[in-house]
Amino acid sequence: MRRLAHxxxxxxxxxxxxxxxxxxxxxxxxxxxxxxTIKKGETSKADVLTVLxxxxxxxxxxxxxxxxxxxxxxxxxxxxxxxxxxxxLNIKSDDLYIWFNREGIVQDVIxxxxxxxxxxxxxxxxx
Amino acid sequence: xxxxxxxxxxxxxxxxxxxxxxxxxxxGCSFARLTIxxxxxxxxxxxxxxxxxxxRDIVERLGAPDQIxxxxxxxxxxxxxxxxxxxxxxxxxxxxxxxxIQPDLVLSTIGLGTEVxxxxxxxxxxxxxxxxxxxxxxxxxxxxxx
Numbered sequence: 253m254r255r256l257a258h259x260x261x262x263x264x265x266x267x268x269x270x271x272x273x274x275x276x277x278x279x280x281x282x283x284x285x286x287x288x289t290i291k292k293g294e295t296s297k298a299d300v301l302t303v304l305x306x307x308x309x310x311x312x313x314x315x316x317x318x319x320x321x322x323x324x325x326x327x328x329x330x331x332x333x334x335x336x337x338x339x340x341l342n343i344k345s346d347d348l349y350i351w352f353n354r355e356g357i358v359q360d361v362i363x364x365x366x367x368x369x370x371x372x373x374x375x376x377x378x379x
Numbered sequence: 380x381x382x383x384x385x386x387x388x389x390x391x392x393x394x395x396x397x398x399x400x401x402x403x404x405x406x407g408c409s410f411a412r413l414t415i416x417x418x419x420x421x422x423x424x425x426x427x428x429x430x431x432x433x434x435r436d437i438v439e440r441l442g443a444p445d446q447i448x449x450x451x452x453x454x455x456x457x458x459x460x461x462x463x464x465x466x467x468x469x470x471x472x473x474x475x476x477x478x479x480i481q482p483d484l485v486l487s488t489i490g491l492g493t494e495v496x497x498x499x500x501x502x503x504x505x506x507x508x509x510x511x512x513x514x515x516x517x518x519x520x521x522x523x524x525x
Contacts, residue, residue: 311447311448311449312449313447313449313454314449314453314454314502318447320447335407335408335472336407336408336409336410337408337409337410337411338409338410338411339409339410339411339412340411340412340413340414341411341412341413341414342414342415343413343414343415343416344415344416344417345416345445346443347442347443347444347445348443349443349447362435362438362443363443364438364442364443364444365442366416366417366442369417376410376411376412376464376520377410377412377520
Protein backbone atom coordinates (compact mmCIF):
# COMPACT_ATOMS: atom_id res chain seq x y z
CA MET A 253 0.00 0.00 0.00
CA ARG A 254 2.81 2.38 0.92
CA ARG A 255 4.66 1.51 -2.29
CA LEU A 256 1.51 2.34 -4.26
CA ALA A 257 1.25 5.71 -2.51
CA HIS A 258 4.90 6.48 -3.24
CA UNK A 259 4.41 5.52 -6.87
CA UNK A 260 1.37 7.78 -7.12
CA UNK A 261 3.34 10.70 -5.64
CA UNK A 262 6.25 10.03 -8.01
CA UNK A 263 3.91 10.01 -11.02
CA UNK A 264 2.22 13.18 -9.78
CA UNK A 265 5.59 14.92 -9.38
CA UNK A 266 6.53 13.84 -12.90
CA UNK A 267 3.62 15.88 -14.24
CA UNK A 268 4.02 18.76 -11.81
CA UNK A 269 5.45 21.88 -13.42
CA UNK A 270 4.97 24.08 -10.42
CA UNK A 271 2.61 25.52 -7.90
CA UNK A 272 1.98 28.98 -6.55
CA UNK A 273 0.53 30.62 -3.49
CA UNK A 274 -0.33 34.32 -3.53
CA UNK A 275 -1.91 36.65 -1.06
CA UNK A 276 -3.35 40.13 -1.27
CA UNK A 277 -4.76 42.34 1.47
CA UNK A 278 -6.45 45.71 1.60
CA UNK A 279 -6.22 47.51 4.91
CA UNK A 280 -4.61 46.59 8.20
CA UNK A 281 -5.86 43.74 10.32
CA UNK A 282 -8.33 44.79 13.01
CA UNK A 283 -6.85 44.83 16.47
CA UNK A 284 -9.25 43.23 18.96
CA UNK A 285 -7.74 45.20 21.83
CA UNK A 286 -8.40 48.48 20.04
CA UNK A 287 -12.00 47.48 19.31
CA UNK A 288 -12.44 46.49 22.96
CA THR A 289 -11.60 50.05 24.03
CA ILE A 290 -14.74 51.31 22.25
CA LYS A 291 -17.50 51.34 24.86
CA LYS A 292 -21.17 51.90 24.19
CA GLY A 293 -22.48 55.07 25.80
CA GLU A 294 -18.97 56.27 26.69
CA THR A 295 -16.60 56.54 23.75
CA SER A 296 -16.86 59.66 21.62
CA LYS A 297 -16.43 60.04 17.89
CA ALA A 298 -13.10 61.79 18.42
CA ASP A 299 -11.85 58.83 20.48
CA VAL A 300 -12.86 56.41 17.76
CA LEU A 301 -11.03 58.47 15.16
CA THR A 302 -7.95 58.52 17.34
CA VAL A 303 -7.96 54.76 17.88
CA LEU A 304 -9.04 53.51 14.45
CA UNK A 305 -8.36 56.43 12.14
CA UNK A 306 -10.73 57.74 9.50
CA UNK A 307 -13.49 55.32 8.52
CA UNK A 308 -13.75 53.77 5.05
CA UNK A 309 -17.35 54.91 4.78
CA UNK A 310 -19.52 57.36 6.73
CA UNK A 311 -23.22 56.61 6.39
CA UNK A 312 -26.16 58.73 7.52
CA UNK A 313 -28.65 56.47 9.26
CA UNK A 314 -31.99 57.94 10.33
CA UNK A 315 -30.44 61.07 11.77
CA UNK A 316 -27.53 59.18 13.27
CA UNK A 317 -24.09 58.54 11.89
CA UNK A 318 -22.56 55.18 11.10
CA UNK A 319 -18.85 54.52 10.55
CA UNK A 320 -17.81 51.52 8.52
CA UNK A 321 -14.27 50.11 8.53
CA UNK A 322 -13.40 47.18 6.30
CA UNK A 323 -10.50 44.95 5.38
CA UNK A 324 -10.14 42.46 2.53
CA UNK A 325 -7.95 39.39 2.39
CA UNK A 326 -7.39 37.25 -0.71
CA UNK A 327 -5.60 33.90 -0.96
CA UNK A 328 -4.84 32.24 -4.28
CA UNK A 329 -3.39 28.83 -5.00
CA UNK A 330 -2.46 27.19 -8.30
CA UNK A 331 -1.31 23.71 -9.23
CA UNK A 332 0.38 23.67 -12.61
CA UNK A 333 0.62 20.30 -14.31
CA UNK A 334 1.92 19.59 -17.82
CA UNK A 335 -1.50 19.38 -19.41
CA UNK A 336 -3.82 20.79 -16.78
CA UNK A 337 -3.94 23.81 -14.46
CA UNK A 338 -6.03 24.14 -11.35
CA UNK A 339 -6.41 27.52 -9.67
CA UNK A 340 -8.58 29.06 -7.01
CA LEU A 341 -8.83 32.56 -5.57
CA ASN A 342 -10.74 33.07 -2.32
CA ILE A 343 -11.62 36.52 -0.98
CA LYS A 344 -13.27 37.50 2.31
CA SER A 345 -13.75 40.69 4.25
CA ASP A 346 -13.83 41.87 7.85
CA ASP A 347 -16.29 44.67 8.64
CA LEU A 348 -16.60 46.91 11.65
CA TYR A 349 -19.65 49.16 12.08
CA ILE A 350 -19.92 51.83 14.76
CA TRP A 351 -23.16 53.70 15.38
CA PHE A 352 -23.14 57.14 16.97
CA ASN A 353 -26.06 58.91 18.60
CA ARG A 354 -26.86 62.56 17.93
CA GLU A 355 -24.39 63.62 20.62
CA GLY A 356 -21.56 61.80 18.85
CA ILE A 357 -21.28 59.01 21.45
CA VAL A 358 -20.98 55.36 20.44
CA GLN A 359 -24.37 53.68 20.52
CA ASP A 360 -23.53 50.27 19.09
CA VAL A 361 -20.59 48.31 17.70
CA ILE A 362 -20.80 45.37 15.32
CA UNK A 363 -17.74 43.49 14.17
CA UNK A 364 -17.64 40.56 11.77
CA UNK A 365 -14.44 38.65 11.06
CA UNK A 366 -14.72 36.37 8.07
CA UNK A 367 -11.04 36.25 7.10
CA UNK A 368 -10.03 33.87 9.88
CA UNK A 369 -11.76 31.10 7.89
CA UNK A 370 -10.03 32.05 4.63
CA UNK A 371 -7.99 29.20 3.16
CA UNK A 372 -5.41 28.64 0.44
CA UNK A 373 -6.95 26.27 -2.07
CA UNK A 374 -6.09 25.23 -5.61
CA UNK A 375 -8.82 22.62 -6.21
CA UNK A 376 -11.64 24.50 -7.95
CA UNK A 377 -14.30 21.81 -7.68
CA UNK A 378 -16.78 21.10 -4.91
CA UNK A 379 -17.39 23.60 -2.12
CA UNK B 380 -10.90 58.88 -1.39
CA UNK B 381 -11.89 55.66 0.39
CA UNK B 382 -14.62 55.04 -2.17
CA UNK B 383 -11.93 55.25 -4.81
CA UNK B 384 -9.87 52.73 -2.88
CA UNK B 385 -12.90 50.43 -2.75
CA UNK B 386 -13.46 50.73 -6.50
CA UNK B 387 -9.77 50.14 -7.10
CA UNK B 388 -9.92 46.97 -5.04
CA UNK B 389 -12.92 45.68 -7.00
CA UNK B 390 -11.02 46.35 -10.21
CA UNK B 391 -7.94 44.64 -8.76
CA UNK B 392 -10.01 41.55 -8.02
CA UNK B 393 -11.28 41.47 -11.58
CA UNK B 394 -7.74 41.97 -12.93
CA UNK B 395 -6.41 39.20 -10.66
CA UNK B 396 -9.10 36.80 -11.82
CA UNK B 397 -8.42 37.73 -15.44
CA UNK B 398 -4.66 37.23 -14.92
CA UNK B 399 -5.25 33.78 -13.46
CA UNK B 400 -7.50 32.89 -16.36
CA UNK B 401 -5.05 34.24 -18.95
CA UNK B 402 -2.07 32.53 -17.31
CA UNK B 403 -3.90 29.25 -17.11
CA UNK B 404 -4.69 29.59 -20.81
CA UNK B 405 -1.09 28.76 -21.76
CA UNK B 406 -1.69 25.13 -20.82
CA GLY B 407 -3.85 22.59 -22.61
CA CYS B 408 -6.53 22.46 -19.99
CA SER B 409 -7.35 24.67 -17.04
CA PHE B 410 -9.96 24.99 -14.34
CA ALA B 411 -10.15 28.08 -12.14
CA ARG B 412 -12.52 29.47 -9.55
CA LEU B 413 -13.05 32.79 -7.79
CA THR B 414 -15.11 32.92 -4.60
CA ILE B 415 -15.90 36.01 -2.56
CA UNK B 416 -17.37 35.36 0.90
CA UNK B 417 -19.35 32.25 1.82
CA UNK B 418 -22.42 31.39 -0.18
CA UNK B 419 -25.68 32.07 1.66
CA UNK B 420 -28.55 29.73 0.86
CA UNK B 421 -32.23 29.86 1.80
CA UNK B 422 -31.71 27.41 4.68
CA UNK B 423 -29.19 29.79 6.24
CA UNK B 424 -31.74 32.58 6.48
CA UNK B 425 -34.83 30.53 7.28
CA UNK B 426 -34.65 31.76 10.88
CA UNK B 427 -35.49 35.34 9.85
CA UNK B 428 -39.10 36.07 10.73
CA UNK B 429 -40.38 39.42 9.39
CA UNK B 430 -41.65 41.58 12.23
CA UNK B 431 -39.75 39.62 14.87
CA UNK B 432 -36.08 39.09 14.04
CA UNK B 433 -33.73 41.87 15.14
CA UNK B 434 -30.64 43.06 13.31
CA ARG B 435 -28.34 41.72 16.01
CA ASP B 436 -29.85 38.22 15.70
CA ILE B 437 -29.02 38.25 12.01
CA VAL B 438 -25.49 39.48 12.64
CA GLU B 439 -24.95 36.68 15.15
CA ARG B 440 -25.88 34.08 12.52
CA LEU B 441 -24.56 35.60 9.28
CA GLY B 442 -21.86 37.95 10.55
CA ALA B 443 -21.52 41.65 9.84
CA PRO B 444 -23.01 42.71 6.49
CA ASP B 445 -21.01 44.09 3.57
CA GLN B 446 -23.16 47.17 3.20
CA ILE B 447 -25.83 49.12 5.09
CA UNK B 448 -27.97 51.70 3.31
CA UNK B 449 -30.42 54.20 4.67
CA UNK B 450 -34.00 54.19 3.40
CA UNK B 451 -36.88 56.56 4.28
CA UNK B 452 -38.43 53.90 6.55
CA UNK B 453 -35.34 52.30 8.02
CA UNK B 454 -32.34 50.57 6.53
CA UNK B 455 -31.32 47.92 4.02
CA UNK B 456 -28.55 45.49 4.84
CA UNK B 457 -26.72 43.67 2.07
CA UNK B 458 -24.61 40.53 2.12
CA UNK B 459 -22.58 39.97 -1.05
CA UNK B 460 -21.21 36.66 -2.24
CA UNK B 461 -19.80 35.55 -5.57
CA UNK B 462 -18.79 32.27 -7.14
CA UNK B 463 -17.19 32.33 -10.60
CA UNK B 464 -16.09 29.16 -12.40
CA UNK B 465 -13.85 29.09 -15.45
CA UNK B 466 -12.87 26.08 -17.52
CA UNK B 467 -10.89 25.82 -20.73
CA UNK B 468 -9.69 23.02 -22.97
CA UNK B 469 -7.27 23.50 -25.88
CA UNK B 470 -7.51 20.39 -28.03
CA UNK B 471 -4.89 21.81 -30.40
CA UNK B 472 -2.32 21.59 -27.59
CA UNK B 473 -2.24 17.80 -28.00
CA UNK B 474 -1.11 18.16 -31.64
CA UNK B 475 1.79 20.54 -30.96
CA UNK B 476 4.55 17.87 -30.64
CA UNK B 477 3.72 16.60 -34.13
CA UNK B 478 3.13 19.78 -36.12
CA UNK B 479 5.46 22.64 -37.13
CA ILE B 480 2.75 25.15 -36.26
CA GLN B 481 1.00 25.59 -32.91
CA PRO B 482 -2.64 24.89 -33.59
CA ASP B 483 -5.38 25.95 -31.17
CA LEU B 484 -8.83 24.53 -30.77
CA VAL B 485 -10.12 26.14 -27.63
CA LEU B 486 -13.43 25.56 -25.90
CA SER B 487 -14.05 27.52 -22.73
CA THR B 488 -16.85 28.70 -20.47
CA ILE B 489 -17.10 31.07 -17.53
CA GLY B 490 -20.05 31.20 -15.18
CA LEU B 491 -20.37 34.26 -12.97
CA GLY B 492 -22.62 33.56 -10.04
CA THR B 493 -23.27 36.87 -8.30
CA GLU B 494 -25.67 37.00 -5.44
CA VAL B 495 -26.82 39.51 -2.88
CA UNK B 496 -28.96 38.76 0.14
CA UNK B 497 -30.93 41.79 1.29
CA UNK B 498 -32.82 42.44 4.51
CA UNK B 499 -35.00 45.52 4.98
CA UNK B 500 -35.40 46.81 8.54
CA UNK B 501 -37.84 49.19 10.15
CA UNK B 502 -36.72 52.16 12.25
CA UNK B 503 -36.34 49.83 15.29
CA UNK B 504 -34.01 47.48 13.40
CA UNK B 505 -36.56 44.69 13.18
CA UNK B 506 -36.54 42.80 9.87
CA UNK B 507 -39.45 43.69 7.60
CA UNK B 508 -38.50 41.83 4.41
CA UNK B 509 -35.76 39.64 3.04
CA UNK B 510 -34.85 38.53 -0.47
CA UNK B 511 -32.10 37.14 -2.67
CA UNK B 512 -31.27 38.78 -5.97
CA UNK B 513 -32.08 36.57 -8.92
CA UNK B 514 -28.79 36.27 -10.74
CA UNK B 515 -27.97 32.86 -12.16
CA UNK B 516 -25.74 30.73 -10.01
CA UNK B 517 -22.30 29.72 -11.29
CA UNK B 518 -22.26 27.04 -13.97
CA UNK B 519 -20.39 23.81 -13.30
CA UNK B 520 -16.88 23.32 -14.71
CA UNK B 521 -17.88 22.10 -18.15
CA UNK B 522 -15.89 23.71 -21.01
CA UNK B 523 -18.65 23.22 -23.58
CA UNK B 524 -19.94 26.60 -24.73
CA UNK B 525 -22.63 25.33 -27.10
